[in-house]
Amino acid sequence: MAVVVFDPEKFRILHPAFSDEVKFPDDTLQFYFDLAVEFVGNTDADSFAPYDPDNKIYTRERLLDLVTCHLLTLSQQPNGQVGRIASATQGSVSTSFDLLKTNTFVGDWWAQTQCGAMYWTLTAKYRIGGRVYPGNNYHPWG
Incomplete structure (x- = not known):
């Protein structure tokens, strides 16, 4: 049974935003x-x-x-802000966020970052559709 062993150097190469070893040490x-x-x-x-x-x-x-990239990216948002930026103003600095609703599709949470959106897209095959089992079907009510 194979498990993935994390390689910080490989991660830094794939995600240059996290290449600063002082800001993002191996332990983090x-x-x-x-x-x-x-x-x-x-x-x-x-x-x-x-x-x-x-x-x-x-x-x-x-x-x-x-x-990992998604979680790290979310952890770097200023002041713990949650949600995607809905609008921004430069004069007098104003930012508003599209906050996630607790009863909405969980994909909204993943869509906050590029890595999260890629994850959500790649995992669609595990969420969509059902399984087909060939052979006789059993239905409990006949």
């Missing part, structure tokens, strides 16, 4: 990767995404990378 990056594991899982038993480096299947690694 590892913390957010570990948090990403809570979303995606990192074993065959707890993850919906496959990972088999021997057969060049890297889906879980890519998803963990995107979630």
